[in-house]
Amino acid sequence: MVVWVVAILLLIALDEWLGRRRKRHAPKKEYPLRKSDITLFTNGHHLFADYFLEIQKATHHIHVLFYIVKTDDISQQFFSLLQQKAKEGVEVRLLVDWIGSFRLPRKTIRSLKKSGVRFAFSQKPSFPYFFYQLNRRNHRKITVIDGTIGYIGGFNIGKEYVGQDADFGDWRDYHLKICGEGVIDLQAQFLKDWKAATTEMLQQETRYFPELPRGTIVHRFIATNGDGLEEDFARLIQQAQREIIIGSPYFIPSKKVMGALIDARKRGVAVTIVVPLKADHLFVKEAAFPYFYRLLKKGARIYRFYQGFYHAKTIIVDDDICDIGTANFDKRSFFLNGEMNCFIYDRTFTEQMKRVIRHELSRSEPLTLDWWKKRSIWERGKESISTLFSQWL
Template sequence: MVLISLAIVALFIVLLVIDFELGKRVYQNNPPPFNFKRTQGEYQLFKTGDELFKVMFDDMKRAKSSIDIMFFIVRNDDISKKMYDILKQKAQTGVKVRLMVDFIGSYSLKRSIIEDLQDHGVQFLRSNRPRFPYFFYHLNRRNHRKVAIIDNRTGYVGGYNLGKEYLGEDPKLGPWRDYHLKLTGDIVLNLIEVFNYDWECAKTGKKVTPANNGENWPAARNGSMELVVTDGGQLEDTFVDWIHDAQSEILIGTPYFIPSKRMFAALVKALERGITVTIMIPKKADHPLVRPAAFPFLKALYQQGASIHLYDLGFYHAKVMIIDQKLCDIGTANFDRRSVFLNKEINPIIVNDDTFIQSVRSAYFDDIEKSDIFTPQWMKDQALHTKISGVIARLFRPLL
């Protein structure tokens, strides 16, 4: 009986792996093509949730025609309800309001809240519902984008979701460090295309063709922004290209550091070329597996000469990469396999804006001052359960 039970479990695991691998292959062989070129835009950086939500909510209150919102996570808490109240009030005045959330990320959102929003005229959709075929693969896909568009003129995108923890009110994680951008100018047209694409996918439950993927849009001669939009599988090439092109310095900030083999190899080669590589991750963990999953990569890079820091003034959730002080990536993608191979992500890239990039670089190094230095001894001193989690995490790397 025991052998039969073990055989059934083993068969079930094999079927899950086959489902996942086949689903990934089918989807990544037919990715939705977004090819936005460099364009013009103005941008403002937010580093705290208090400041971000005050400005964003004020813009929503002033909306005249439309509000489009996509969050990976929304909650049932006070800050979330504050946004829901604004959306309901604006919908009642005739503003077109659409709210979309990720099916898994916002699974705990109460049905009563959704019905109340809809009763007040807010259009609501859940993105990325699991479906057949390849149910297990779809169950692991996420719409990780965080986008807000007001009156088709002002956009927001970055790392913040909606919940009290993003205001630093989680007693375990403490103050929350994240990056989010407010955008105006032509770049907002790109955001509109992405939101409309995601909305139609969520509405039909199927992949659709983007109305305009940006391929035929002319590049702005003096543009400083580019929107990198990925849908599982394309982001690895982008990250690897940036690392290979680096001439002097690579700065990476991420809450989850689980690079693919190619991303890791690119960092090793950069160090061998004499490139300065600095990595910052949180010292605290908000997941039992992702931090120990990073340890083998961090140890190997440390031994190759990388400078690695553990942010210790709360939780570090920012997703940032700065290359040679010339390219700055602030978006939704983590430096992990889930963001690279599974998630829908959106990353604004800012190039050749010395003033802005230097301000982000200064903020990065300010946070390093609030960090501890990673060493193999620190890793060795971790509790036994953390080390065991690291062993388990190796089995789940494709999902982390």
Template sequence: MDDKGGYAMLLTWNIIKWLLIAIILLNEVAAIFTVFREKRDIAATWAWLLVLMLIPVIGFIFYAFLGRKLPQRRLERIKSQTQLKLKKAVDRQKTQFQNMPRPKHSTVQTYRRTIMLFQSLDNAFLTRHNHVDVYTTGKEFFAHLFEDIEAATQTINIEFYTIYNDQIGNQLRTLLEQKAAEGVEVRVLYDSWGSMGVRKSFYDGLRKRGGYAAPFLMTHSNFIDFRLNYRDHRKIVTIDGQIGYVGGFNIGDQYLGLVKKFGPWRDTHLRIVGGGVYSLQQRFIRDWNATMKDPADRISHYGIFFPEIKIDKDQPDNDTALQIVSSGPEAPLENIKLGYLRLINAATDHIWIQTPYLIPDDSVLDSLRVAAHSGIDVRIMVPCKPDHPFVYRATQYYARQLANEGVTIYFYQKGFLHAKTVMVDDKMASVGSANVDFRSFKLNFEINSFIYDLEMTDHLEQIFVNDIRDSRVITPEMFAGMSRWLRFKQTFSRLFSPIL
């Protein structure tokens, strides 16, 4: 090669080198600007800086899906929704509890403090007389849900993260079209990302028959508004203002165990008859009205949605006390996470948790550590198989850490475990949509039922005991015996915990 050719090659490499340096410098400046221009907690800030700086350019594609917050105008639509008819009742309850003499019984005192927490955080109304049924399989959940919908005469309100265009999704849609044609007011809220593949036209038949359907706070196209965060993860059904459903199931064939990847699906869902339905109804109406840009499409006639509850209060199985608590990125505090912390910190004997995703923040992690080292029986059950690889490896990492702290870790073997339950001391329990992870605590819209009932808590704990038979205890020694490569993947995934 002559001198001229060598000089040209050297010049080319110099240009490429300086071009790469310029791209990296621009990427670093853009990363700093992008992360710090929006208010977020310090853990998420450092996690996003790590992603954007270590993965130039491509990191910004991840950020477009996972990092962008909801526009302020959408959050304001949620914040602006008042608490409807329950506000005065909650205010009366607050005054009653504040003026109540300190009870001598420790269980009553624990109930009182927890109830007051949710009254303060979320204006959550305590309902004392509820009949609650628990469903753990898709077969029984869908059978009862469809039966109740078929019997509806006035209103059906449905809000789910996922409503798939598959066999069970089409059965539900057909049934809703039938009820709308009969004159029942039918409304459906769904998350546009969770219900991926379902187009606006999927509900055209329902709309033609007088029903309503809309994606929660989002555009109809995920190509335009492609955020993976700030999703509507709630699962709410109310029927005639008398019956309500809340829990972990969505609408899709996989929740019937018909998808080979997951196998049998194990979840926990509640059917509520009683005053708790009012709280579910109110949450749905607030979400619906926040979604509707046109005031004419909003619900303004509340009477039909809050009828007198038909329940025999003298029946012994109709006395479950509960509060419905919701949380989301529009709230100043992480209501459900604080509720979990309250339950954990109130425990004196045992804490049993089921969650598909175990990615706790430091506050929850430390509370579980304190409980375990204090001699409290802490047990956590997670799935043995992933549905999101990074999330599953991060779950394994935290399970390993907690196992080393004395927490008993179960890997559920019989299919996929999707239940989100917390049970404490045979006294209190929580069932709902919120996982024990950053996403449920900070990023998504969630709803849980917090239950104050010895028999119902005992029933949920018995379900946990039955699930142990289909689970495997993973000891610290077994975690230590995992391959270095697997442990590296767990540790690496944990770095992104605040944004998973």
């Protein structure tokens, strides 16, 4: 029995190693600078009230990509809306990640298809390198309605995202509503992901790309597929002159990104990091501790949000740049997942985000070196184990 277990583990390790060496990821796509009107949502109730209303108003098409779609009450409301619009003759496409939405019942999928919703799974694993591909996920969350309104950010579809899960309480996340020419890029990325999942080629269909007005906020979308995000984040950190703020549910940076943060502290840049006190996955909280220790020694400020669960993903650099998107500050987002981030170059929006962060800090506790040194043996053991598996967490 032991021999079989060891053999299987070696097979998985070999599959992972070969997959990483021979990976053929879609290259990073850096979209042009755009100008759009951007609305920030930090609360699931407000987001989904707006989101469901815009879906109800759709007249031509609804394109939706989520990592996770659950089967609870809010998910059923979402499915019912899509089915209603499909029956009205609106083109509806729903793309979900195979792992993230693995528990979606076949009965639900059949019901969606029967009503006219075009449904597909993204990132279904295949041979060769099955286990490596199983570990890669499409983590993007994109919605495009009639080619004129777009959404992107950290929220998925489920009751916890509106604070209805007793285990998590208040769910803090950041999601953007895009109105203006930036929707072109959200549409292009969705259709690219749809083609990868279904082979249906729609990128050249002009009916999905109406003429759009320019908005007021300069921004750029960047889509990555396990390559390129590390360099983008390191570059952001390296250009900071006064302040860096990072918000993420998981903090497991690469060597390059961690080095950039340490260098920023050495040149006097203030570094503030916000993470959740609670964990939603095994070992992810402990995996961050070695990085926290190094940063605390250099004078960084680290806060743990305690009033619910903090799932937001943002980086703010000085007064000039704010990144909000789907990528966590971890190796999985850097080297495995499909992600999409919005880099916003607008001082007014950046100041709005800083006010949001100040509100988060008022409901967070500071992490100190003294606390770190007094961890229990059990916590130290979990930290050691998590370090071994940090690239897969």
